[in-house]
Amino acid sequence: xxxxxxxxxxxxxxxxxxxxxxxxxxxxxxxxxxxxxxxxxxxxxxxxxxxxxxxxxxxxxxxxxxxxxxxxxxxxxxxxxxxxxxxxxxxxxxxxxxxxxxxxxxxxxxxxxxxxxx
Amino acid sequence: xxxxxxxxxxxxxxxxxxxxxxxxxxxxxxxxxxxxxxxxxxxxxxxxxxxxxxxxxxxxxxxxxxxxxxxxxxxxxxxxxxxxxxxxxxxxxxxxxxxxxxxxxxxxxxxxxxxxxxxxxxxxxxxxxxxxxxxxxxxxxxxxxxxxxxxxxxxxxxxxxxxxxxxxxxxxxxxxxxxxxxxxxxxxxxxxxxxxxxxxxxxxxxxxxxxxxxxxxxxxxxxxxxxxxxxxxxxxxxxxxxxxxxxxxxxxxxxxxxxxxxxxxxxxxxxxxxxxxxxxxxxxxxxxxxxxxxxxxxxxxxxxxxxxxxxxxxxxxxxxxxxxxxxxxxxxxxxxxxxxxxxxxxxxxxxxxxxxxxxxxxxxxxxxxxxxxxxxxxxxxxxxxxxxxxxxxxxxxxxxxxxxxxxxxxxxxxxxxxxxxxxxxxxxxxxxxxxxxxxxxxxxxxxxxxxxxxxxxxxxxxxxxxxxxxxxxxxxxxxxxxxxxxxxxxxxxxxxxxxxxxxxxxxxxxxxxxxxxxxxxxxxxxxxxxxxxxxxxxxxxxxxxxxxxxxxxxxxxxxxxxxxxxxxxxxxxxxxxxxxxxxxxxxxxxxxxxxxxxxxxxxxxxxxxxxxxxxxxxxxx
Numbered sequence: 001x002x003x004x005x006x007x008x009x010x011x012x013x014x015x016x017x018x019x020x021x022x023x024x025x026x027x028x029x030x031x032x033x034x035x036x037x038x039x040x041x042x043x044x045x046x047x048x049x050x051x052x053x054x055x056x057x058x059x060x061x062x063x064x065x066x067x068x069x070x071x072x073x074x075x076x077x078x079x080x081x082x083x084x085x086x087x088x089x090x091x092x093x094x095x096x097x098x099x100x101x102x103x104x105x106x107x108x109x110x111x112x113x114x115x116x117x118x
Numbered sequence: 119x120x121x122x123x124x125x126x127x128x129x130x131x132x133x134x135x136x137x138x139x140x141x142x143x144x145x146x147x148x149x150x151x152x153x154x155x156x157x158x159x160x161x162x163x164x165x166x167x168x169x170x171x172x173x174x175x176x177x178x179x180x181x182x183x184x185x186x187x188x189x190x191x192x193x194x195x196x197x198x199x200x201x202x203x204x205x206x207x208x209x210x211x212x213x214x215x216x217x218x219x220x221x222x223x224x225x226x227x228x229x230x231x232x233x234x235x236x237x238x239x240x241x242x243x244x245x246x247x248x249x250x251x252x253x254x255x256x257x258x259x260x261x262x263x264x265x266x267x268x269x270x271x272x273x274x275x276x277x278x279x280x281x282x283x284x285x286x287x288x289x290x291x292x293x294x295x296x297x298x299x300x301x302x303x304x305x306x307x308x309x310x311x312x313x314x315x316x317x318x319x320x321x322x323x324x325x326x327x328x329x330x331x332x333x334x335x336x337x338x339x340x341x342x343x344x345x346x347x348x349x350x351x352x353x354x355x356x357x358x359x360x361x362x363x364x365x366x367x368x369x370x371x372x373x374x375x376x377x378x379x380x381x382x383x384x385x386x387x388x389x390x391x392x393x394x395x396x397x398x399x400x401x402x403x404x405x406x407x408x409x410x411x412x413x414x415x416x417x418x419x420x421x422x423x424x425x426x427x428x429x430x431x432x433x434x435x436x437x438x439x440x441x442x443x444x445x446x447x448x449x450x451x452x453x454x455x456x457x458x459x460x461x462x463x464x465x466x467x468x469x470x471x472x473x474x475x476x477x478x479x480x481x482x483x484x485x486x487x488x489x490x491x492x493x494x495x496x497x498x499x500x501x502x503x504x505x506x507x508x509x510x511x512x513x514x515x516x517x518x519x520x521x522x523x524x525x526x527x528x529x530x531x532x533x534x535x536x537x538x539x540x541x542x543x544x545x546x547x548x549x550x551x552x553x554x555x556x557x558x559x560x561x562x563x564x565x566x567x568x569x570x571x572x573x574x575x576x577x578x579x580x581x582x583x584x585x586x587x588x589x590x591x592x593x594x595x596x597x598x599x600x601x602x603x604x605x606x607x608x609x610x611x612x613x614x615x616x617x618x619x620x621x622x623x624x625x626x627x628x629x630x631x632x633x634x635x636x637x638x639x640x641x642x643x644x645x646x647x648x649x650x651x652x653x654x655x656x657x658x659x660x661x662x663x664x665x666x667x668x669x670x671x672x673x674x675x676x677x678x679x680x681x682x683x684x685x686x687x688x689x690x691x692x693x694x695x696x697x698x699x700x701x702x703x704x705x706x707x708x709x710x711x712x713x714x715x716x717x718x719x720x721x722x723x724x725x726x727x728x729x730x731x732x733x734x735x736x737x738x739x
Binding site for chain 1: 122123124125126159161180181182203204205206244245251252254255256257263267375376377378382384385
């Protein structure tokens with residue numbers, strides 16, 4: 001274990017371990033995957049796991065959570081993005097293969113209009 | 119497979135929840151996740167005390183903060199399936215508001231938490247206390263770095279003084295002034311000491327902090343050591359707190375590895391290390407001078423305080439001793455500044471205070487609130503009121519050295535000075551709530567019994583005075599009391615208060631004096647009527663079934679451990695007074711208020727008052 005010998009060391013160490021606890025508070029961005037039976041049947045679990053990987057790969061500060069069926073079953077897998085100060089955006093038919101694009105656009109702060117469920 | 123877990127499950131594993139079997143829940147959870155191949159997806163963290171001990175074992179699921187209460191191993195498969203896989207909330211495991219009957223799934227929205235202001239308890243239940251990394255991730259050791267690298271001791275003292283922080287151990291002495299005296303004291307060897315000898319019945323604030331956030335205590339202590347110029351520190355903790363000792367030891371080890379303790383801390387050249395000393399559980403060792411004697415390996419007895427510990431304390435060296443909560447508050451003051459601290463609480467008692475709510479209260483547990491909150495808010499809004507809708511009678515604050523505060527004073531703001539005015543004290547924050555089934559004579563007797571055992575015996579006012587007071591109370595509660603006894607009690611109490619050597623003795627009569635002050639009529643009832651209306655002094659009471667109210671449901675018959683209640687279904691039951699031991703089980707079981715507490719003299723013969731003499735009957739009416 002490296003000894004902490006300066007304020008920079010402490011801050012570096014904190015940045016390293018920060019990831020472990022970010023889920024325990026609101027980081028500003030939350031991505032919600034619908035995991036009702038309809039969602040799971042449409043492949044939401046794969047979406048969820050890929051999403052998690054992609055976010056981690058890009059070191060993005062976002063929490064991933066899940067919820068149940070919201071009644072728009074024909075659009076599953078549904079992914080909703082909540083960003084602080086903005087109204088939530090709901091995307092439909094987000095299968096695992098579409099996730100990298102979604103995360104790219106999320107990182108750039110853009111909305112993919114054609115995927116949006118209204 | 120995911121690289122990074124997407125969900126964190128925090129399971130309380132402190133003493134309270136461990137007692138309600140949180141370990142099997144943890145094991146079931148890890149096994150179930152493994153079975154489903156989800157062990158890399160979900161991180162299970164054993165956290166410290168969340169404070170909601172009556173609801174234990176408690177579990178939080180993040181992100182989102184779903185809060186599950188009283189989780190059993192059998193619930194685990196459902197939690198994984200529904201909440202971790204499908205994202206549904208399981209209603210039956212959520213907290214249900216006893217008043218509105220509404221289900222509240224999110225931790226922050228539960229009234230018990232929503233009305234708290236958690237500063238010292240901030241990390242309790244949020245981090246794994248056995249991993250220094252989690253403490254650091256939440257900003258830990260930032261205050262230490264700031265203090266050591268950017269502040270001079272005088273500046274730290276100035277800030278602590280300006281914050282108005284008062285010792286959280288009970289007496290409420292200004293912490294900044296204590297630090298200043300130790301800083302200015304002559305001598306090259308100085309000590310800092312953590313008083314973790316929490317001895318009040320029903321108090322567990324310090325234990326929970328040492329268990330759930332040990333690094334906050336260490337960080338505060340190290341800042342204190344740097345400030346006053348100490349290189350050695352001691353944590354005096356009761357041996358009855360094995361988990362606290364364990365977690366503190368782990369914390370010390372990890373802090374040393376990272377260089378927050380030991381030689382050349384943070385590269386500043388400052389050396390400091392800490393030893394943990396386990397106390398044998400003597401109440402008097404919570405008194406500072408007795409604690410230091412005990413630390414030196416001597417018999418734990420107080421000494422007169424004309425020379426302050428800040429000049430000659432441990433091993434006759436200048437010593438700065440503070441309570442666990444005081445030390446744990448320091449990093450917050452260093453980080454946020456004294457003005458921030460002053461904004462909370464009252465003028466004379468700034469900041470927050472941690473209380474343990476116990477006794478006849480719905481939400482048993484640990485709470486942190488700003489000073490100055492009223493007892494009513496604390497007991498009803500946060501504590502959720504009394505179980506079974508019983509009537510509030512009194513609250514005992516400050517442990518055995520505190521006093522009982524009656525219902526008339528429920529709107530009293532809680533701070534050091536106001537509680538003292540009411541004849542009680544803040545103490546370290548224990549609050550025992552009592553209902554109308556609690557007898558105040560009996561309570562005074564209970565605390566004196568405790569204090570009699572715990573008096574060290576060094577000075578006679580405490581050693582003899584408490585014993586004599588207890589004898590009088592025993593007489594009164596067994597029906598042998600005379601009116602002169604009350605005066606004798608008062609006079610003895612005043613003597614013990616003035617003439618005792620240490621704080622323990624001086625405050626020992628508080629339970630008697632405060633109950634006499636607010637519940638004198640109850641004492642007199644015990645003496646003149648030979649009756650205990652609360653039904654606690656068994657020798658003075660009997661239970662009787664009111665035939666008109668009894669519907670013959672047989673609940674009391676089932677409840678009685680002595681088969682003293684008899685009767686048949688739908689016929690009024692009767693109590694055999696010869697067999698009855700006045701345990702009150704029937705009274706608690708009856709849903710129709712058909713069982714009455716009456717003076718022992720009111721029942722005779724067949725046990726339902728029918729054989730009693732006319733005079734006695736009149737007294738009952």
